[in-house]
Amino acid sequence: MTMILGLYNYWVVIVLMMIGFYMIIAHGNLIKKIVGLNIFQTSVFIFYISVGNIEGGSAPIWDESIILYSNPLPHVLILTAIVVGLATTALALALIVRLNEAYGSINEDEIQAMDNQDMVNHSLSNQHRDQEPC
Amino acid sequence: MLAGIYGLVSASFFVVMDAVDVAFTEASVGAGISTLLMLTTVAMTERTEREARHKPLLAFIVVFITGIFLLYGTFDMPYFGSVDAPSHNHVGPRYTLDSMNEIGIPNMVTSVLASYRGFDTFGEVTVIFTAGIGVLALLGVVRRPEDNSVIEAVNDSMHEQHLILRIIIKILIPFILLYAFYVQFHGDFGPGGGFQAGVIFAAGIILYSMLFGLNIALRVIKQPVVQLLSAIGVLMYGSVGVVSILNGGSFLEYAVLSDDPISGQHLGILLIELGVGLTVASVMIIIYFSFSGRSEYRQSKEGTSL
Amino acid sequence: MLAHLPILQVIVPLMAAPACLLLRRPKLVWLFTLLASALAFIISILLLQQVMIAGTISYELGGWSPPWGIEYRVDKLNAFIAIIISGLSTLVLLASRTSIEKEISADKHTLFYILYLLSLTGMLGIVTTGDAFNVFVFLEISSLSAYSLIALGKDRRAIWSSFQYLIMGTIGATFILIAIGLMYQMTGTLNMADLATRLPEVAETRTVITAYAFFIVGVCLKLALFPLHLWLPNAYVYAPSIVTAFFAATSTKVAAYLLIRFTFSIFGLSFSFTTLPMGTLFLTLGLLGIFVASTVAIYQDNIKHVFAYSSVAQTGYMIVGFSMATTAGLSAMLLHMFNHALMAGALFLALAAVTYRVGATKISDFQGLGRQMPFTMAAIVIGGLSVIGVPLTAGFVSKWHLVVAAIGKDWWVVAGLLLLGSLLAVIYVWRIVETAYFKAPMTGKDSVEEAPMAFLFPIWILASANVYFGIDTRLSVETATAAAKGLFGVAP
Numbered sequence: 012m013t014m015i016l017g018l019y020n021y022w023v024v025i026v027l028m029m030i031g032f033y034m035i036i037a038h039g040n041l042i043k044k045i046v047g048l049n050i051f052q053t054s055v056f057i058f059y060i061s062v063g064n065i066e067g068g069s070a071p072i073w074d075e076s077i078i079l080y081s082n083p084l085p086h087v088l089i090l091t092a093i094v095v096g097l098a099t100t101a102l103a104l105a106l107i108v109r110l111n112e113a114y115g116s117i118n119e120d121e122i123q124a125m126d127n128q129d130m131v132n133h134s135l136s137n138q139h140r141d142q143e144p145c
Numbered sequence: 146m147l148a149g150i151y152g153l154v155s156a157s158f159f160v161v162m163d164a165v166d167v168a169f170t171e172a173s174v175g176a177g178i179s180t181l182l183m184l185t186t187v188a189m190t191e192r193t194e195r196e197a198r199h200k201p202l203l204a205f206i207v208v209f210i211t212g213i214f215l216l217y218g219t220f221d222m223p224y225f226g227s228v229d230a231p232s233h234n235h236v237g238p239r240y241t242l243d244s245m246n247e248i249g250i251p252n253m254v255t256s257v258l259a260s261y262r263g264f265d266t267f268g269e270v271t272v273i274f275t276a277g278i279g280v281l282a283l284l285g286v287v288r289r290p291e292d293n294s295v296i297e298a299v300n301d302s303m304h305e306q307h308l309i310l311r312i313i314i315k316i317l318i319p320f321i322l323l324y325a326f327y328v329q330f331h332g333d334f335g336p337g338g339g340f341q342a343g344v345i346f347a348a349g350i351i352l353y354s355m356l357f358g359l360n361i362a363l364r365v366i367k368q369p370v371v372q373l374l375s376a377i378g379v380l381m382y383g384s385v386g387v388v389s390i391l392n393g394g395s396f397l398e399y400a401v402l403s404d405d406p407i408s409g410q411h412l413g414i415l416l417i418e419l420g421v422g423l424t425v426a427s428v429m430i431i432i433y434f435s436f437s438g439r440s441e442y443r444q445s446k447e448g449t450s451l
Numbered sequence: 452m453l454a455h456l457p458i459l460q461v462i463v464p465l466m467a468a469p470a471c472l473l474l475r476r477p478k479l480v481w482l483f484t485l486l487a488s489a490l491a492f493i494i495s496i497l498l499l500q501q502v503m504i505a506g507t508i509s510y511e512l513g514g515w516s517p518p519w520g521i522e523y524r525v526d527k528l529n530a531f532i533a534i535i536i537s538g539l540s541t542l543v544l545l546a547s548r549t550s551i552e553k554e555i556s557a558d559k560h561t562l563f564y565i566l567y568l569l570s571l572t573g574m575l576g577i578v579t580t581g582d583a584f585n586v587f588v589f590l591e592i593s594s595l596s597a598y599s600l601i602a603l604g605k606d607r608r609a610i611w612s613s614f615q616y617l618i619m620g621t622i623g624a625t626f627i628l629i630a631i632g633l634m635y636q637m638t639g640t641l642n643m644a645d646l647a648t649r650l651p652e653v654a655e656t657r658t659v660i661t662a663y664a665f666f667i668v669g670v671c672l673k674l675a676l677f678p679l680h681l682w683l684p685n686a687y688v689y690a691p692s693i694v695t696a697f698f699a700a701t702s703t704k705v706a707a708y709l710l711i712r713f714t715f716s717i718f719g720l721s722f723s724f725t726t727l728p729m730g731t732l733f734l735t736l737g738l739l740g741i742f743v744a745s746t747v748a749i750y751q752d753n754i755k756h757v758f759a760y761s762s763v764a765q766t767g768y769m770i771v772g773f774s775m776a777t778t779a780g781l782s783a784m785l786l787h788m789f790n791h792a793l794m795a796g797a798l799f800l801a802l803a804a805v806t807y808r809v810g811a812t813k814i815s816d817f818q819g820l821g822r823q824m825p826f827t828m829a830a831i832v833i834g835g836l837s838v839i840g841v842p843l844t845a846g847f848v849s850k851w852h853l854v855v856a857a858i859g860k861d862w863w864v865v866a867g868l869l870l871l872g873s874l875l876a877v878i879y880v881w882r883i884v885e886t887a888y889f890k891a892p893m894t895g896k897d898s899v900e901e902a903p904m905a906f907l908f909p910i911w912i913l914a915s916a917n918v919y920f921g922i923d924t925r926l927s928v929e930t931a932t933a934a935a936k937g938l939f940g941v942a943p
Contacts, residue, residue: 013224016224018220018222018225026212029208029209029212032208033208036204042183042190045183048622053171055625055628058629060164060167062632064163065233066228069163072251072254072335073251080241082237082241083257084236084237084240084257084635086166089167090170094170094174094269095272097179097276098273098595099276099591100179101182102279102595103617104436105279105283106610108439109610110611111189114607114611126611214665215629219657223636223637231637232638233639235518235649260513260515264512265582265584265585269588271468272591272595274569275592275599278565278566278569278596279598282599283599375472379468380470386458390455395511395512396462396510396512396513398513400514
C-alpha cells in the first residue's frame, strides 16, 4: 500500500508521457505532433520536479525561519530544459510554416505522398531520357 | 487554447511542488510564448485537421512497450517526497545549507543556476540564440520598401477598430516592461531572473506589435539592432567568464572578479543574468517578428488578407 | 593559458558564433569562421599532447569542485575525437564559401556560418564535458543548429527531412533526459566520474536498467544505428552539400563517443555486457545495419543516397567492434571512426564539388565525369576504395583490425560476414567508377569543368590522408589503442 502511495505520482507522470509520445507518432497533423512533443517534454519536467520534492520542505529560497528546503538542483535542470523545449518548438513551428508554403499541406501523409509522386515522376522521365539515342 | 491551459496547469503543479522558479518560467514560456507561436502557426497554415490517422496500431505498440518499461523502472525508485533519497543526500545539501554563506543570495535556485552550474546556463543561452538564428534563417524575409504601403493600408484599417484595446494596452505596456526589469533584478531574492524577465519584456513588445502592426513596431525596434543585442547578450556572458580567467581563476569563477569573493559572486551573477535577459528578450522578439513578417509577406504575395 | 585549454576548446567556437553577427561582410565572416575552427583544431592537438603526457585532465568550471560544480574532463578518448571533429570542420570550411554560393541564397550566408560554428560548439561541448546534464544541453545546441542547417537546402525535401530529423532527434534527446533523471534519482549526482563510483551499488535495480535502456535508445537514434537510422539518408541528401560533408564526417562520431563513454566509463563493463545482453544486441544490430544498408545503397539512383546508406553501414561496422567488449574491438571501433571521418569527408566534399559544377548527383550525371573532372573523380575512387577496404587505404586498416579482433574472440562467422559486407561495397562503388570512366557524357553536359581549387585543396588533403593513414598506421593505431586501453583501465 505504501508502495502505491509512494509511487503513484510517477505512474501518473508516465501516463502523461505516453500520451504525448503517442501523439507524436500517431497523428498525421504536424502541429499536433508538436503539441504531443510538448506534452511529452513537460511530463519529463514534472518527473524531475517530483524527484526533487521533499515532504515537508518548502521552496528553496532562504529564510531564517525555515529548516527544510526542497532540493533546488532539479529545479535548475528543468529551467534549462523548459528553455530548450521552447527553442525546439519555435524551430519546429518555423519548419511547419515553410512546409506549408512548399507543399500546401501540414499533414504527414500528404507530404510523403507528394514526395513519393515526385520520385515516381522523376524516374519516369529518366527512363524516357535513357531511351533516347545519345 | 488547450496548450495554454495545459501550460498553466503544469505551472500550478510546479508551485505545489515548491518549485516556484520553474512555475514562473513554465507559466511565461509554456503558457505564454509557446501558445502564441502555435496559434500564429495555425493561423498561417490551416484551421482544421484533415482526417488522416496513420498506423495507430504500430504507434500504440511502441508507446505501450515504452510505457511498460518506464513503469517497470519505477518499482525500485525511492518513494516520492522521501527525505532519504540519494538525490537529496549527496549534492543537494551543500546547495541548501552552504549557498547562503558561499554566494550570499537567498534564492538557492539562482545560486545553482548562475554560479555553481553557471556553465549549463551559458549553454542554455546559446541554445536560445541558436533557435533565434535558426528561425531567422528559415523565416526571415528581406523587407522591400514598396511592400510596406500595401500592408500598412491593410493594417491601419484593421487597427482602427480596436480602440479600447489600444488605449488599455498603451497603459499596460510600460508596467509590463517595468515588471520585467523588476523580475530581472529581484531574481536573487525571490523567484525570477534573466529568463523570466527576458520573456516578460518580450511579451510586452510583442503585445505592442500585435496591436499596432509589425511595421510600426519595426520602426521602433529595428531588426538589425535586436539581432545585435541577442549576440551581445551571449558575448556578455562569455566575457564574464573570460575576465575570470584573466583574473587568475577558472572560467566563470566569479569569486575572483572582485576583492571579496562574495561581492565577486554578486557581480558575476548580476552581469550574467543581464546577458541572459538581453539575449532571451531579443531572441523572443526576433522569433515573433520572423513569424509575423513571414505572414505578411505571404499575404502580400497572395493578395489576400487574414 | 595552457591550463584553460579544455574550456577554450568549446569557448572559441561558441563566442565566435554571435561575434559573426557583429561583422558585416560575408567574406569576412567566412574568414573569421575558418580561423575559429582552425584555432579549435590547434587547441585539440595541444590537448591530446597534454593528455598523452600528463594523463586525464580535469577542469573545474566556476571554481566549484565537482560534483557541485560542472567539470570538464579530457582523457585520450575525447581528445582524439575532438581532433577528428575540429580537423574535419576546418577542412570542410575551406570549400564552404564556394559551395554555398550556388546552394544557399546570399542573404543567408552569415546565418549559415553562425549555425556552422554553433554546431561545432555543440559537438565539441558534448565531447569535452564531464557532466551528464551538460551533455544534454550541448546535444541540443548541436541538434538545433543541425536541423536549421539541413533546412537551408534548396529542394523542398530539405525542409521535410529536417522536420523528420527534428522529431526523431527530439524524442532521442528527451529519452536521454529521462535517463539522466533516473540516474540522478538513484545516485544523487550528475558528474560522470561520480556516477561511475555510485552506480555499481544500485546497478541491479530496475530503475538503473531502465535508465540505461532509455539512454541507449536515445543515443542510437542520433547514431543512426539500424533500425533507428531512418532520418539520415534524406537529411544527408537534401541538405546543402557542404553541410552533408560536415555532418557525415562528424555527427555520428559524437553519438558513438557518448555510447562508449556511458557504457564503459559510467555504467561499467560488467553491468552493460554481463548483466544486460548488450553484446549480442549490438552485434546483431550492427551486422543487420551493414547488410541492409549496403544492399539498399546498391539500388540508389542518387550518389549522395548511395554514400549516405554506406555511412549507415559503416556505423554498423563500428558497432560490431563495440559489441566485442575487448580492447582490440574497441580500438578497432575508434580507428574506424577516425578513418570513416576521412573517407566520408573526402567523398561528400567531392560530391559537393560535383553538385557545384554539374548541379545534381544522379548516377546519370556521372557519365563521363572521369574525364571532365579527373581530380574530383579520382578522389571519389580513393574514397570508394577506402570504403571497400582495399589495402593501402585507411579503410583497410580499420577493417583489418576489426576482423582480427573478431578472430581474437573466436567469432569466425562474424569475421566472414564483415568481409562479405565489403563485397557489397564493391558493387556500389564499381557502378560509379564504371559510369564515370567508361561511359560518354550525356548530350548537353559537355561543358563541365574541373572543380575550383577551393574544393580540390581540402578534397585532396582528405584523399591523401586516406592513403597516408592506410600506409603509415602508427599514429592512428597507437592513439586509438591507447584510448581504448585507458577506458578498460577505468571501468570497474
